[in-house]
Amino acid sequence: MKYIVLSATLLLGSTAFAGGGSAMPAGNTIAGIVSSDPNFSTLLAAVKAAGLVETLSSPGPFTVFAPTNAAFAKIPKADLDALLNDPAKLKAVLLYHVVAGRVTAAQVMGMSSGKTVNGASVRVSTMGNSVMINDATVTKADVRASNGIIHVIDTVMMP
Template sequence: MKRIALLSAALLTTTALAGSGSMVPGRTTIAGIVANDPNFSTLLSAVQAAGLVDTLNSAGPYTVFAPTNAAFAKVPQDQLNALLNDRAKLRDLLLYHVVPGRVTSGQVVKLSNATAANNGTLRISTMNGSVMINDARVTRADIMARNGVIHVVDSVIMP
């Protein structure tokens, strides 16, 4: 627990804030953006538990379909606890939310699928004007980071 607190503190102190908690676009890493947005606190805990902080701080580039706390709240508590306590399964699940390369919203809408970092296939479609990644809806797109881009999704994407 002490190590997680230290990692959080390190991430928080190495990123720059710009007004009401938002990050300066393109100046921080994906991990820094996640660490500084209270809507991603569950995702941050999961990334830390899976040992992926260094990956999301690395050069990348990566495209991350980032579930919010509300998205994680849709997962039954016993299932979420089981994932948080199984590092291999958690890591696999989180890597299913990552696509190697920087894929902006303009590029995503032209795709029908993408290969995730865990080698799984993500289905991409549009429904009623919304971009869908499997059954998750993109609610905010193109949050630019130094090492990639984040698209916020309303559900945890299950392989």
């Protein structure tokens, strides 16, 4: 069983998860890509609410399993509103979608699990060319950013 190992400095960095600011940077960072794609507007709002803008703009590298607006729409509105209004819980959920390092789709397909930045592991399974992370299907892989890789998923994963 292969695992992706987290860097302790990522979790313990002085401002890595303090976040802050409400402006999303433009450019080819993960944050910039999310901010420029209308399919990620709910993810963008969540990243801002959790104070993770600076983290996703930092050098990384990170691999982000990014849920689309349609993925967030699967969550009942009251539950989503409650999550968006609880920064600590929201941060835990969002960090469950992030893995330290640059992990390509080819590498993901060779794994059975991976450890996320929030400390919990996700299951990885493949069927043909389809890749599942827990119950989420990767719908677009290897969106390259200057500070990592984005894999688009169709379901918000809960730790």
